[in-house]
Amino acid sequence: MDFDVVIIGGGLVGASLAVVLKYSGLTIALVENQRASTGKSDSWDSRIYAISPGNASFLEQCGAWQHLEMSRVQPVSAMRVFGDEGAELEFSAYQIGAPELNFILENRLLQQALWRELKQQDNLTLFHPASCASIDWHDDFVELTLADGREIRTRLLVGADGPDSWVRQQAGINAAPTLYQQHGVVANFIADKPHHGIAYQWFQPDGILALLPLPQQRVSMVWSVSPEKSAALLALPHDALCAQVADASKHTLGNLKLITPPAAFPLRILNLSHIIAPRLALVGDAAHNVHPLAGQGVNLGFRDVRELARILAQRGAQADCGDVHLLRRYERARREDIASMQLTTHTLKYLFNNTNPVLRNLRNWGMSLTNQMAPLKKLLARHALI
Numbered sequence: 156m157d158f159d160v161v162i163i164g165g166g167l168v169g170a171s172l173a174v175v176l177k178y179s180g181l182t183i184a185l186v187e188n189q190r191a192s193t194g195k196s197d198s199w200d201s202r203i204y205a206i207s208p209g210n211a212s213f214l215e216q217c218g219a220w221q222h223l224e225m226s227r228v229q230p231v232s233a234m235r236v237f238g239d240e241g242a243e244l245e246f247s248a249y250q251i252g253a254p255e256l257n258f259i260l261e262n263r264l265l266q267q268a269l270w271r272e273l274k275q276q277d278n279l280t281l282f283h284p285a286s287c288a289s290i291d292w293h294d295d296f297v298e299l300t301l302a303d304g305r306e307i308r309t310r311l312l313v314g315a316d317g318p319d320s321w322v323r324q325q326a327g328i329n330a331a332p333t334l335y336q337q338h339g340v341v342a343n344f345i346a347d348k349p350h351h352g353i354a355y356q357w358f359q360p361d362g363i364l365a366l367l368p369l370p371q372q373r374v375s376m377v378w379s380v381s382p383e384k385s386a387a388l389l390a391l392p393h394d395a396l397c398a399q400v401a402d403a404s405k406h407t408l409g410n411l412k413l414i415t416p417p418a419a420f421p422l423r424i425l426n427l428s429h430i431i432a433p434r435l436a437l438v439g440d441a442a443h444n445v446h447p448l449a450g451q452g453v454n455l456g457f458r459d460v461r462e463l464a465r466i467l468a469q470r471g472a473q474a475d476c477g478d479v480h481l482l483r484r485y486e487r488a489r490r491e492d493i494a495s496m497q498l499t500t501h502t503l504k505y506l507f508n509n510t511n512p513v514l515r516n517l518r519n520w521g522m523s524l525t526n527q528m529a530p531l532k533k534l535l536a537r538h539a540l541i
Contacts, residue, residue, distance in 0.1 A: 158184045159476050161309035163322050168439030168456035169315030170269040173279055174217040175464045183279045188286040191270045199343050200261035201415040203375040205450035207257050209541040210457040219268040227264055229368045230255035232352040239359055259367050290325045297434050311477035312435050320441035326432050332423040338385035339447055340378040342417040347409025363448050364403050377447055385419045422446055424501055431486045434477040436463055443493050446500040455496055462488045
């Protein structure tokens with residue numbers, strides 16, 4: 156079985172790459188070891204993403220966005236950020252002439268929309284569920300052996316298999332992630348007070364709390380705290396957890412009622428010197444990890460896909476889509492965006508997770524100053540729209 160492109164990983168990023176290559180003239184295979192969720196559910200997914208308008212347009216181009224159940228998608232009209240000494244920063248879609256800053260929606264909802272498109276795609280072969288056993292690298296092709304013994308050949312292998320990427324390890328692209336000594340605690344709530352489409356974030360000495368708006372007066376929490384506090388939060392009775400989150404958020408949205416069980420995951424940064432190798436490209440979390448405080452992890456991954464798909468579509472007379480010179484164009488094009496987002500989130504995390512009084516004064520002064528500089532705020536907000 157020979158293909159032009161084989162994608163390992165059918166999450167949001169890998170699935171979107173397969174879909175956007177629908178009319179590329181390339182033969183595509185997608186290998187995914189998990190069964191995709193099907194059908195509607197009245198429950199709410201605790202995995203929530205903030206999708207930028209630029210990526211919403213990309214997903215519409217893929218044919219997925221227009222199939223979403225829009226009653227479960229929440230546009231964000233503004234974002235309010237609070238420091239730990241009374242400093243405040245606000246971004247508004249109205250101030251930059253945009254309909255919204257981003258869209259908040261569930262992972263499951265978007266995953267189902269993308270897989271609906273995948274299953275109707277003529278140039279795509281799905282290996283699902285299927286797991287990989289080995290990879291053999293050759294000058295002109297890559298040979299992938301599945302656990303059931305089937306063998307697949309491809310000119311280009313794309314690793315979209317997450318932060319602990321097996322593909323990356325098999326390619327010898329080794330880099331140890333830097334652990335932040337923080338966990339992200341996530342849960343969804345119903346709030347007493349309406350959120351009016353506003354996202355809230357509190358930078359506190361012991362962590363960063365975000366409440367993101369969801370439809371029907373619901374909110375999604377991401378609370379970045381120490382592993383010890385994470386364990387303590389997960390151990391709380393649900394009523395006590397709701398009370399603690401309401402207190403930490405200054406009761407901005409009133410009392411809270413838990414609707415999804417809390418969960419936690421370790422936070423880290425992964426910075427690779429290369430995201431390509433001969434006949435290999437990495438996308439999404441396989442290529443980079445960032446702190447979730449800016450909500451840009453999946454957006455970075457979608458921008459990887461947009462750039463890789465553009466380069467493959469514009470390869471001209473280059474018939475070999477796995478040619479390393481072609482892949483270097485992808486790596487060069489993505490370097491600045493990835494480095495900029497990693498630097499921004501890493502710096503903010505360091506500034507606000509620090510008890511140094513000089514840094515405390517500096518960070519709050521900087522936040523207040525930025526809030527008074529309309530052109531700078533517009534520039535920052537517009538960058539998040541991409």
